[in-house]
Amino acid sequence: MSPETMSIFSPQLAARFDALVEKYPVRRSALVPMLLYAQDEIGYLSEAVIAEVAQRIGITELDVRNVASYYSMLRFKPAGKYNVQVCTNISCMLRGAYDLYERFQEELGIGHKGVTADGLFSLEEVECIGACCWAPAIQVNYDFHDELTADHVSGLLDGYRGRARAGVPGDGSSSQGWRVEGSATHA
């Protein structure tokens, strides 16, 4: 894609994509990362995202959809600004993940893949996130929060509400990490 072409992405992301497709032995190796990075910026894989990614790689939109539908992190509908992903797989389950998940449901008033009315939070029950020894663990966007109990839930959500008010970007990738009283956080 030439720089003059209209892109729906920020100039930084567009430039990153220009480089990314040239990096691999074949262009379409850039597809999965590109979809994830596009989703980080736009919020979900909209029609426009799929169209532009297809054009950049040089494949059909159908092909892009076919690949995107395989990966569980990729979504075709907007999520909340902060997507709360509660792992309930075995190691987390044994240490109270379902209690934790229930508390999130109560506090947010939404269920699996629901979004709060203000668009601030969404909730997902997810499979193992690779934090089994620090269970139960969750991710909010890309931030990990380890060794949680149901009592941490409201404080944790308040922390994110505060970040939203302070205008911290929602993609989680700029997070410096912050701590909820009594829990372990890293990002």
Added chain:
Amino acid sequence: MPRLVSHPEEVKVVSKRFGQGAANIDRYIELGGYVSARKCLEQGPDWIIDEMKASNLRGRGGAGFPAGLKWSFVPKQSPKPKYVLINGDESEPGTCKDHLIFLHDPHAVIEGTIIAGLAIGAKLGFIYLRGEYRYLLKIMEKAVADAYAKGFLGKKIFGSDTEFRIITQTGAGAYEVGEESALMESMEGKRGVPRIKPPFPAVVGLYGGPTVINNAETIATVPHVIEMGGAAFAAIGSPRNGGTRLFSVSGHVQRPGVYELPMGYNLKKMIYEVAGGIRGGRKLKAVVPGGSSTPVLLPEEIENLGMDFDQVGKAGSMLGSAGVVVIDDQTCIVEFALRTISFYQHESCGWCIPCREGTDWIKKSLTRFHAGYGVAKDIDNIQYLAENMLGRTFCPLGDAAAMPTLGFVKKFRKEFEDHLNGKPCPFAKHVEMAVI
């Protein structure tokens, strides 16, 4: 930061730089880093492969295939470019060791990848991390950029005439991509469905070229093998099982954590001494020894069990990814089995019918069963379904779902029977409603 643990019984080889600031390249060099890669550059491919074979280092991803042997299968001459592909798609429930490697010792992964490249004559390596590990990907990307800046990667590595480059890659959420052929598909920008074997990746792999695929822990171990010598590394472990292993001990223990112990370390001791025993003064009911795909073991089966590939195999389970999940006597095995199969049902890519249908029907049966609507023949039916998945799929996900299911049904049949005919689950707190 995820909590690091320590125990006097540990033998720290792969984890010796954890918590030492080794993500910084200068610190890594100060701690002896990149000496092994330089040495390999001088000694050449045959020497590297001999050391690797002598080390008895076996694949840490789960299959336990000897790494040196795997490297030796790559043809010396190839019309197509050769590649190294590092599997950091760590997704096996109960396993979180690679998480710590990427966080604390990213340069060990890079150095191991360089050595693998030198051994097989590849000029390009890929390090693939699961999509959820974004903060770890950033650490890896920084480490790779620093290695380029130092001239350890690029056209002339370490001032030689040898070229080696590394590209980092993110996934986007898929357990199946941890299987090596599905990993290559994902790397090529496709759905992560497995390829039929043969041909094996060493002959026809990524982009059709010969490819060595190693787990992140295996590759992070390689520089240590070179540093201490293959024979010395082998001597740490048990026969045919070289070195140490990062055991992710989770579940109902007092001190969960990733512990580095010699191969063949006694499982009972690992649970009761290293990890502090069962929490809350409860009793051990069962242990999953190598990640959720490995059949469950009973307390009497772990008495004298050494944790290496051969001994755990002989005990009827697998060492797998060394994710030790400890289950106490207040846990409902039916619920545990249901949660396990739910995972495989969710992650089955749907390519092979026995896996796609088998995981789905076992999940439905167990859901109904756990909710109190089971009938006696369901138990045999679950077993029948699982047995008919074994060995009938392209990749091991079908087996990974069937084997633990068979273990639960065979070893805890009584507990399944206790759930029959509307009897409430003696443990259940989280009964889901029947879906059919």
